[in-house]
Amino acid sequence: MKKYSILAKELLDRQIKNWDWCINGYGSLKTVITHEFIYDGFSLKVQFNPGRMTSTSAKVDPKSIKERKCFLCEASLPAAQERLEYKNGYRILVNPFPIFPEHFTIPKIEHLPQQITGNFGEMLELAKDLDGEFTVFYNGPKCGASAPDHFHFQAGTRKFMTIENDFDSLKKRYSVNDRLVDGVEVTMVDDGIRKMVFLQGTDKMAVEKEFYLIFNRYSTLKHLDEEPLMNILAWTEGEEFRVVVFLREKHRPARYFAEGTERILLSPASVDIGGVGGIPVEDDFNRITQEILTELDRSFCKPVICC
Numbered sequence: 552m553k554k555y556s557i558l559a560k561e562l563l564d565r566q567i568k569n570w571d572w573c574i575n576g577y578g579s580l581k582t583v584i585t586h587e588f589i590y591d592g593f594s595l596k597v598q599f600n601p602g603r604m605t606s607t608s609a610k611v612d613p614k615s616i617k618e619r620k621c622f623l624c625e626a627s628l629p630a631a632q633e634r635l636e637y638k639n640g641y642r643i644l645v646n647p648f649p650i651f652p653e654h655f656t657i658p659k660i661e662h663l664p665q666q667i668t669g670n671f672g673e674m675l676e677l678a679k680d681l682d683g684e685f686t687v688f689y690n691g692p693k694c695g696a697s698a699p700d701h702f703h704f705q706a707g708t709r710k711f712m713t714i715e716n717d718f719d720s721l722k723k724r725y726s727v728n729d730r731l732v733d734g735v736e737v738t739m740v741d742d743g744i745r746k747m748v749f750l751q752g753t754d755k756m757a758v759e760k761e762f763y764l765i766f767n768r769y770s771t772l773k774h775l776d777e778e779p780l781m782n783i784l785a786w787t788e789g790e791e792f793r794v795v796v797f798l799r800e801k802h803r804p805a806r807y808f809a810e811g812t813e814r815i816l817l818s819p820a821s822v823d824i825g826g827v828g829g830i831p832v833e834d835d836f837n838r839i840t841q842e843i844l845t846e847l848d849r850s851f852c853k854p855v856i857c858c
C-alpha cells in the first residue's frame with residue numbers, strides 16, 4: 552500500500568482540479584501577503600489571508616455550536632469532497648479554506664467531542680504516517696477549534712510554521728528547564744512571548760506517557776476540571792517524534808473585540824502561535840507592527856504558571 556503522505560498529496564492534486572471550493576481556496580493563496588518580524592533566535596510572520604474570514608469569526612460558544620449543523624459529519628460533507636479513509640476511525644479530507652499550500656482536516660468519522668485525552672497517541676501515529684512531509688496540529692475546544700464538538704486534527708506542509716525551523720535555536724536560547732526520562736527529552740521553553748513544552752523521542756509510548764504526565768500536572772496546578780487551553784504540534788524528524796505544546800492563557804485577545812483602529816481580527820490557534828498569524832482584514836493587517844504583534848501574542852499566550 553502507498554504511504555499516507557503520498558495518498559494525501561494525490562488527494563489534494565485531484566481536489567484542486569475537480570472541486571470548485573478547492574480551486575478557489577488554493578487559488579486565493581496566491582494573493583496572500585506576508586510580513587516577517589525577526590526576534591532574537593526566532594521569527595514570527597503575519598499574513599493577510601481573506602480566505603480565513605469564516606474560521607476567524609466563527610462562533611464557537613456552546614449555544615451557537617448546538618444550533619448549527621456539524622460540518623465535519625458525513626451528512627454535511629459536500630458531495631465533491633473526497634473522503635480518504637485512514638485508520639483508527641479517521642478520514643483525511645482536503646481543507647478547502649487553506650492556510651498552508653497543502654492543508655488537510657483529519658476528523659474522526661464518528662461525532663465525538665474535541666479532547667486530547669485518549670487521542671494523543673493517535674496524533675503521534677498520524678505524524679509518523681505522514682512521514683515528515685506534514686506537521687499535524689491540534690486546537691483545543693476552547694482555543695481555536697472551529698468544530699469543538701467533532702474530534703479532528705489538521706495537517707499542513709512541513710516547515711511552513713516558523714517554529715519548526717526555530718525549534719533547535721529556541722531550545723538552545725530559551726530553555727528554562729529540561730530533563731531526560733525514558734529516552735524522551737522534555738524541555739520547557741519561554742521565549743518572552745510564548746510558554747511551550749518541547750518533547751523529543753523515538754519511542755511513541757514513552758513520548759505519550761510524558762505528554763500525559765505534563766497534561767495532568769498542568770491541569771492540577773491550574774485547578775482545572777476541563778481541558779487546559781493548549782495547542783499542540785507534532786511531526787517526525789527521521790525516526791524522532793517532535794512535539795510542541797503551547798500553553799495558553801485565553802482564547803481571543805482583547806484587541807479582537809476592540810473597536811476602530813485598536814482592533815486586530817486575529818483569532819489565534821496552532822498555526823498563529825506556531826509563527827504564522829492569519830488576519831483576514833487588510834486594514835487590521837496593515838496596523839501590525841512588531842511591538843503590536845509582541846503585545847498581542849503575549850496577551851493570549853503566556854499563562855501565569857508553567858509546569
Ligand SMILES: [Zn+2]
Pocket residue numbers: 621622623624661662663700701
Ligand atoms: Zn460531527
